[in-house]
């Protein structure tokens with residue numbers, strides 16, 4: 467029951483919960499109105515998109531890994547790693563999303579007088595009944611962006627100018643056919659209690675391996691940890707298996723005594739490909 471959210475697996479359970487809330491008033495007056503949502507199951511896909519309010523151009527799809535520890539164990543986090551593209555996001559699913567979710571969303575926003583220009587993030591679940599929206603964000607995703615933008619071939623500034631001017635239809639946006647993987651190095655104890663201020667030494671970037679520094683600060687000539695999710699170690703490659711291997715090779719070279727990272731980023735995606 468937690469914070470007032472009840473997950474019912476059967477109709478009987480749902481009816482019992484509704485009676486408890488609305489008739490027995492287990493939440494007092496705050497239970498006089500309830501929201502009933504469908505229970506969804508299936509792989510999750512993040513699709514960031516560019517939109518100028520009329521045109522919506524999805525970027526390459528990605529897969530986040532939200533739980534703190536391997537095998538999707540531990541608490542939910544902001545994201546412990548990503549891969550792109552997401553193998554569950556097939557061409558058919560993409561077409562269905564465009565027709566039933568992406569275009570209706572931007573059209574509805576415009577019709578309500580809330581035309582949106584920028585990056586619209588669709589958090590989707592691919593259920594047995596097709597793709598469903600879990601969440602929208604009016605921003606890029608973290609750590610989705612770390613795997614999506616390295617695969618973008620078109621100049622981002624040109625795209626964003628077109629977005630702001632309402633001229634997105636004039637830009638041909640291309641992504642590489644390759645793959646990317648980002649492994650987040652977080653402070654031990656994240657997402658609950660963690661310490662900051664640990665010195666970090668990062669390996670030199672290569673043509674296809676880089677580190678995005680997030681929860682950190684510069685102190686003189688030292689780089690110190692200063693947050694929960696600290697580093698996004700990212701690699702690109704022609705295929706997903708190589709991108710994952712390269713991201714982990716680079717992550718192993720990071721010197722950060724108080725850091726930890728999941729060892730199975732991309733494992734589910736690789737399994738889905740095979």
Ligand code: GLY
Pocket residue numbers: 530544545603606607608609610
């Ligand atoms: N990684 C999830 C988010 O950016 O909301």
